[in-house]
Amino acid sequence: MAQKNYKKKSSKKSSGGAFLPSLLATMVIVVVILASYFVYNTYLKEPEPEITIPEGSASVHYIDVGQGDATLIVAPTGETMLIDAGERGDAAEYLEKLKIKTLDYLVFTHYDFDHIGGGDDVLELCEVKNVLASDYEPHNKTGKTLITLIEDEGANFIHPDKGYTISLGDIQFEVLTKALTESNKHSDENENSIIMMMTFGANKFLFTGDAENEREEEIIESYGKKLNADVYKAGHHGADNASSAELMALVTPDFGVYSCGVGNKYDHPRQGAIDRVAKYAKTILRTDLHGDILITSDGEAITYTTEKTTDTNPNIGLTIMYAILPEKAYMAA
Ligand SMILES: [Zn+2]
Numbered sequence: 001m002a003q004k005n006y007k008k009k010s011s012k013k014s015s016g017g018a019f020l021p022s023l024l025a026t027m028v029i030v031v032v033i034l035a036s037y038f039v040y041n042t043y044l045k046e047p048e049p050e051i052t053i054p055e056g057s058a059s060v061h062y063i064d065v066g067q068g069d070a071t072l073i074v075a076p077t078g079e080t081m082l083i084d085a086g087e088r089g090d091a092a093e094y095l096e097k098l099k100i101k102t103l104d105y106l107v108f109t110h111y112d113f114d115h116i117g118g119g120d121d122v123l124e125l126c127e128v129k130n131v132l133a134s135d136y137e138p139h140n141k142t143g144k145t146l147i148t149l150i151e152d153e154g155a156n157f158i159h160p161d162k163g164y165t166i167s168l169g170d171i172q173f174e175v176l177t178k179a180l181t182e183s184n185k186h187s188d189e190n191e192n193s194i195i196m197m198m199t200f201g202a203n204k205f206l207f208t209g210d211a212e213n214e215r216e217e218e219i220i221e222s223y224g225k226k227l228n229a230d231v232y233k234a235g236h237h238g239a240d241n242a243s244s245a246e247l248m249a250l251v252t253p254d255f256g257v258y259s260c261g262v263g264n265k266y267d268h269p270r271q272g273a274i275d276r277v278a279k280y281a282k283t284i285l286r287t288d289l290h291g292d293i294l295i296t297s298d299g300e301a302i303t304y305t306t307e308k309t310t311d312t313n314p315n316i317g318l319t320i321m322y323a324i325l326p327e328k329a330y331m332a333a
């Protein structure tokens with residue numbers, strides 16, 4: 001018995017003796033791991049590519065959502081607007097990456113799937129204060145569900161008429177298209193698109209959604225030479241029945257931006273639509289080739305950068321995307 005007890009004690013003692021060194025060893029391993037992690041993060045890891053939006057500049061992010069549209073605008077003071085939400089979750093992912101939790105304005109130019117499919121994810125991620133949309137009954141289930149989600153969100157739901165203006169910090173937006181009535185409601189939903197002009201200091205950006213020649217004609221008649229803009233986002237992803245020669249002669253853009261998917265089945269952008277824009281625009285940017293496109297304006301000059309470079313345009317293609325936004329853009333309401 002005594003021997004047994006002794007043995008027991010002895011074995012206990014010896015196990016205690018092994019425990020301490022193994023604890024020490026574990027601690028050493030943990031310290032080594034933590035130290036290596038610190039060294040890796042501090043000295044070895046490639047830094048996350050970052051773009052800091054210069055103070056006082058507005059930023060316009062043409063998000064690569066494949067075949068579809070989603071454009072984020074951030075005011076120098078941090079207010080935010082998203083025009084369309086793409087087809088899938090890309091727009092929400094992009095907003096999440098930029099830590100945006102509030103949208104002052106969410107605009108749906110029209111209810112086609114490639115503009116609203118990602119709307120539910122955006123509404124889930126962000127608190128949305130105001131929603132702008134054309135007043136017509138969507139043909140698709142997604143559109144009908146989206147309207148319910150907007151109402152549930154408790155956002156102001158606005159169907160703007162021509163001349164409706166928005167101040168997003170120091171940025172002004174004006175709606176150029178008439179509100180829909182029974183007489184101008186179109187069976188081709190693209191022609192129901194809301195068209196908006198953004199003005200920041202001396203710079204102007206034109207957003208036409210999927211408007212085609214008839215809706216373009218409407219704004220040509222109403223605004224004429226006032227349609228002059230620095231940056232033109234090509235209507236309907238560069239379809240041939242948008243970006244008419246007549247419209248381009250008035251807009252005379254310096255930059256043409258096309259939002260379209262790689263190898264899309266519509267063959268967007270069409271060569272004709274590229275040529276009509278490129279007649280004026282020296283810089284053509286395309287989400288299918290360049291990925292996410294970031295254009296900033298200080299109110300005088302416009303600068304741009306893109307996620308990817310291409311052989312045909314080696315001058316662009318600084319690697320983004322991790323934009324540092326004005327502080328307010330991060331804040332939840
Ligand atoms: Zn579209």
Ligand SMILES: [Zn+2]
Pocket residue numbers: 110112189190210
């Ligand atoms: Zn459309």
